[in-house]
Amino acid sequence: MALKNKQTVGDKSEHQRTRVYREIQEKKEVIPDSVFDGSIEIRNGELLFTPPRGLGRFPLIMAGENVEIYLNGKKIETPSFINDHDTVEIKTLDTAPSVDLEISIIEDKMKAFLLVKKAFGKKYALIDCKPMQIVKVIARCVIEEEPAPIQYEDVMEALQNKGVVFGIQKDAIMKAVQDTAGEFTVEIATGLFPVESVDASIMYNFQDEDWSVSARNPYGNGKIHSVSLGEIVAIKRPPVPGKPGIDVTENPALVRMPKDVPILIKDGVELINEGTVAIATRSGKPVLEGYSKKYLSVRPVYIVEGDVNLTVGNIKFKGDVIVKGSVYDGFSIEASGSIRVLGDVLHAALYANGDIVVNKKAISSRLQAGGLAVPYKWIYKMLTQLLNRLENLLAAMKLLKAQRAFTTGDLKENGEGQLVKLLIDYKFRDIPPLIYELIEIVLKEENQGLIVDLVQITQHLSQKLCNLGPLRIQHQNEIELLIQELQESLNIVDGLVVNAANIAVSYLQNSVAQANGDIIITGKASIISQLHAEGKIVINSGVVRGGHLSAREGIKVMELGSNKDGEVNISLLDNCVLEAAIAYPGIVIRHATDIKVVQEHQRYLRAQVSKGHLIVENANEY
Amino acid sequence: MSLEIERKKENDIMILQMSGVLDISTVELLQNSINHLGEIKKVICDFENIRFVDSTGVGGIASVIRACRKNEITIKINNILPEVFEVLDILGLPEIFGEETFEVKQV
Numbered sequence: 001m002a003l004k005n006k007q008t009v010g011d012k013s014e015h016q017r018t019r020v021y022r023e024i025q026e027k028k029e030v031i032p033d034s035v036f037d038g039s040i041e042i043r044n045g046e047l048l049f050t051p052p053r054g055l056g057r058f059p060l061i062m063a064g065e066n067v068e069i070y071l072n073g074k075k076i077e078t079p080s081f082i083n084d085h086d087t088v089e090i091k092t093l094d095t096a097p098s099v100d101l102e103i104s105i106i107e108d109k110m111k112a113f114l115l116v117k118k119a120f121g122k123k124y125a126l127i128d129c130k131p132m133q134i135v136k137v138i139a140r141c142v143i144e145e146e147p148a149p150i151q152y153e154d155v156m157e158a159l160q161n162k163g164v165v166f167g168i169q170k171d172a173i174m175k176a177v178q179d180t181a182g183e184f185t186v187e188i189a190t191g192l193f194p195v196e197s198v199d200a201s202i203m204y205n206f207q208d209e210d211w212s213v214s215a216r217n218p219y220g221n222g223k224i225h226s227v228s229l230g231e232i233v234a235i236k237r238p239p240v241p242g243k244p245g246i247d248v249t250e251n252p253a254l255v256r257m258p259k260d261v262p263i264l265i266k267d268g269v270e271l272i273n274e275g276t277v278a279i280a281t282r283s284g285k286p287v288l289e290g291y292s293k294k295y296l297s298v299r300p301v302y303i304v305e306g307d308v309n310l311t312v313g314n315i316k317f318k319g320d321v322i323v324k325g326s327v328y329d330g331f332s333i334e335a336s337g338s339i340r341v342l343g344d345v346l347h348a349a350l351y352a353n354g355d356i357v358v359n360k361k362a363i364s365s366r367l368q369a370g371g372l373a374v375p376y377k378w379i380y381k382m383l384t385q386l387l388n389r390l391e392n393l394l395a396a397m398k399l400l401k402a403q404r405a406f407t408t409g410d411l412k413e414n415g416e417g418q419l420v421k422l423l424i425d426y427k428f429r430d431i432p433p434l435i436y437e438l439i440e441i442v443l444k445e446e447n448q449g450l451i452v453d454l455v456q457i458t459q460h461l462s463q464k465l466c467n468l469g470p471l472r473i474q475h476q477n478e479i480e481l482l483i484q485e486l487q488e489s490l491n492i493v494d495g496l497v498v499n500a501a502n503i504a505v506s507y508l509q510n511s512v513a514q515a516n517g518d519i520i521i522t523g524k525a526s527i528i529s530q531l532h533a534e535g536k537i538v539i540n541s542g543v544v545r546g547g548h549l550s551a552r553e554g555i556k557v558m559e560l561g562s563n564k565d566g567e568v569n570i571s572l573l574d575n576c577v578l579e580a581a582i583a584y585p586g587i588v589i590r591h592a593t594d595i596k597v598v599q600e601h602q603r604y605l606r607a608q609v610s611k612g613h614l615i616v617e618n619a620n621e622y
Numbered sequence: 623m624s625l626e627i628e629r630k631k632e633n634d635i636m637i638l639q640m641s642g643v644l645d646i647s648t649v650e651l652l653q654n655s656i657n658h659l660g661e662i663k664k665v666i667c668d669f670e671n672i673r674f675v676d677s678t679g680v681g682g683i684a685s686v687i688r689a690c691r692k693n694e695i696t697i698k699i700n701n702i703l704p705e706v707f708e709v710l711d712i713l714g715l716p717e718i719f720g721e722e723t724f725e726v727k728q729v
Contacts, residue, residue: 400712405705407676410646419677426684427714 039131040082050131051084057133058083064138066093066124079134090126092139097121097147101154103162103188109247112164112189114155114172118182121145150177155188164189166250194245197258204234204296206286226301227280234278234296236263264290268298285320285337287354291380291494299337307343308333320354327365336371338501345505354501356515361507361523370501370516370534375441376493379454382438383490386431386461390486393420393428394479417473424470432466457489500535507542519551544568551576560605561587561598570607572614578607589616624648625672627655634663641671644679652682656689665690670701670727680713687719701727 038052038059052058062079063069069076070089082088100117124139155173159165167190176186206227227233239258247253263271266289268282280286284298300319304312307325314332315321321335326343327350333339338354345362353371397419400406411419424431439462442454463469464482473479500517509527513519518535521542528546531537536554543559550571561568561584570578572591583605587598594614598605607616625648628639638655642648656665667686675683683699690697702710707726710716716724 396712400709403705403709403712405674405703406709407643407645407674410676410678413646418681422677422681422684422713426718427712 037133038083039133040135041131042126042129042135042137044128045126047088047090047137048131049082049084049088059132060134061088062134062136064136066139066141067091067126067137068093069137090137092124092126094123095119095121097145099147099150099154101150101158103158103164105162105164105248108253109249109251110191110193110245110253111187112159112162112248113185114158114176114188115185116150116176116179116181116183118147120147152177159188163249166246166248167191168248189248191247191253192245194253194255195243197242197255198237198240199259200239200261201237202234202261202263203237204286204288205232226284227286227298228283229280231280232277233269233280233286233298234263236261236276236278238276264293264295266295266297268300269296287337289499291377293494301337302335308348321352326360352501354499355517356501356503356505358503358505361509362505362511362513364510366511367503367505367513367515369503369514375444378441379438380490380493382434382441383486383493386434386438387483387486387490389428389431389434390479390483393423393431394476394483396423396427397476397479415471415474416476417471420465420473420476420479421468421470424465435461435466454489454493457485460485502535503533518553555579558582560584572607572609575609577609578605580605589614625651627651629655631662634661636662636665638665638667639671640667640669643674644672644682645674645676646678649678649682652679652686653689656686656695659693659695662695664696664698667697667699668701669699669703669706672706673703675706675709680710680715683710684715684719687723698723698725700725703727704729 035054035056037056039050040059041048058081060079061082068091071080072087098119102115105112122141123143125142127138172186172188239260241258242255244255245253263278269278270281271278280298284300286298288294302317302321304323308323308327308331316334318336320337321333321339323341327345327348329347332349334351336353339350339352340357342359344360345358345365347364349366350356351368356367356369439458442458502517503513503515504520506523508529512530514532516534519531519533519537521539525542526544531549533551537549537551539557544557545562548569552573555578557580559582560580567586570589583598583602585599589596589607591609591614596616625642630637687697
């Protein structure tokens with residue numbers, strides 16, 4: 001309870017006022033001009049007021065700690081004058097002892113907590129102060145009252161009010177009852193936790209080469225991974241459904257359904273045991289291929305035990321080729337999979353759709369990895385985009401036909417193509433350019449070897465959706481069929497987008513290396529060679545003397561150029577970054593029409609393309 | 623189903639007060655209404671009483687907007703009922719011709 005100390009200045013006892021006046025009168029005798037400031041005094045919890053005399057000032061009052069002051073019924077926030085007619089009420093901010101019990105439940109309702117806040121009650125008394133013209137009224141605590149102990153039943157009631165009925169921990173309640181701390185939190189109820197579902201997973205019994213991880217030694221220790229007929233290539237762990245639990249409000253805590261992942265297979269693999277085990281149906285190299293989905297296959301492997309020379313001849317093989325010796329003058333190897341040469345490649349050519357690894361050196365040779373992976377990647381992206389746009393167009397058609405204000409008499413009369421045309425003319429204007437771009441890629445001369453026949457789908461798309469084609473559409477079913485056809489093509493292309501094909505070679509001289517992935521020189525140098533990578537070029541511990549390097553993602557070289565050899569040309573494509581630990585003068589760096597030349601020997605050279613402009617630290621314009 | 627178009631001229635502004643249905647049978651009226659505009663600098667089509675459109679009607683609206691712009695005449699379509707605007711919006715007309723060309727009637 002707050003202590004109320006109400007004083008009406010005007011009603012002050014005559015005794016008090018008289019006594020104050022008498023003091024003033026006494027002082028008056030020594031002060032000749034009879035001017036006195038008014039004053040306020042707090043004595044024994046009472047406020048005593050003395051009015052000013054003559055031109056003296058009225059006293060000021062303000063509230064200090066633990067006090068509120070009401071002047072004529074209005075709470076004052078700032079120092080205020082008082083005079084004889086004012087009513088001053090001083091309230092001390094007494095508090096009663098309290099115990100707050102608060103129950104909180106976490107978001108998933110699996111746990112509830114009890115927050116206890118205990119507060120001692122406090123009673124205050126005004127502190128005396130001598131008569132002053134400005135007075136700050138302060139109160140100090142004189143009595144502290146202990147809060148009542150927590151009752152077990154109070155906690156149970158609080159839990160019930162919050163709907164907590166399951167997993168209540170009685171021990172925790174007892175602990176809370178006995179705890180003397182002012183504020184504490186205790187876990188008061190715990191639900192029965194569900195057992196989470198486990199998604200299906202696939203374990204492959206071979207290591208899929210990850211070039212980004214194994215760049216230091218991408219051809220491993222010379223071991224060639226292969227599987228024999230009937231060997232297990234992959235095992236699937238089936239999904240395991242979880243068990244639901246119960247939350248603290250006694251509602252079931254549901255678990256999500258586990259995801260199932262099928263083993264996707266292509267050539268050379270068969271599934272047994274209800275699709276949970278994949279076995280090789282031929283001997284060869286197990287590989288995972290695909291863009292968004294990974295398909296497992298076993299590629300046939302052709303192994304040349306010695307060198308590729310006159311006794312072996314040129315090799316063309318649908319699968320992987322492994323040469324345990326070297327490839328010599330004038331011979332070539334073409335493989336639909338990867339090529340691995342444990343020896344040298346001298347005046348020879350290697351063409352692979354997959355990776356090319358040469359353990360030793362390649363001199364005056366051509367190495368080309370990747371084949372049609374790049375166009376497949378583009379086609380996949382475009383088909384996905386087109387599929388998405390067509391699905392949206394179909395949805396818009398359906399939505400329009402359901403509109404109250406939209407009549408369809410003309411569509412019934414002339415066919416629904418009119419609506420398709422309207423949508424393509426305004427909302428889906430990007431569809432025809434996408435189709436034209438797709439046609440251009442499919443018909444490119446260098447893409448003639450595409451395995452999937454995409455000509456038919458591009459023809460259908462063009463006939464129905466370009467120029468006046470939409471007007472020939474009679475019903476939206478035709479759009480649905482196009483969508484279906486696109487989806488089928490997309491599924492096929494998805495399986496054909498091979499992983500980036502990389503080249504790894506120890507030493508390169510007077511050679512050409514092209515890869516749709518990365519090119520990694522694992523040994524000492526690249527000498528007067530042409531390197532083009534759609535990914536990165538990495539020569540971490542070697543030098544580049546002469547030649548031309550171009551890459552789309554990055555070029556990292558230990559030493560670039562030299563004082564004696566011919567110039568090194570670098571082309572940075574897209575947002576490629578070049579980094580060289582040491583760079584010699586005369587290096588020419590290009591991006592589109594920007595050309596810059598390194599003029600001085602540099603310890604660290606960095607060049608990059610930023611917002612379409614070539615930026616080279618410490619280089620001059622060409 | 624019919625369409626009535628009342629033409630009002632205020633200085634160099636032509637107001638086309640339209641009521642009825644804008645569809646395959648009436649779209650020609652709309653297209654004809656902007657012929658021979660002479661010195662007109664602005665056309666306002668009041669759509670308050672257009673309650674239904676079909677795809678031919680929407681095509682007609684688009685061709686009228688294009689024709690006006692070709693002749694450097696500002697065109698605005700006002701008081702469009704929300705359900706009619708919904709149709710125009712799904713077809714992407716505001717996106718192409720600018721949101722400011724179409725004014726929805728406040729209900």
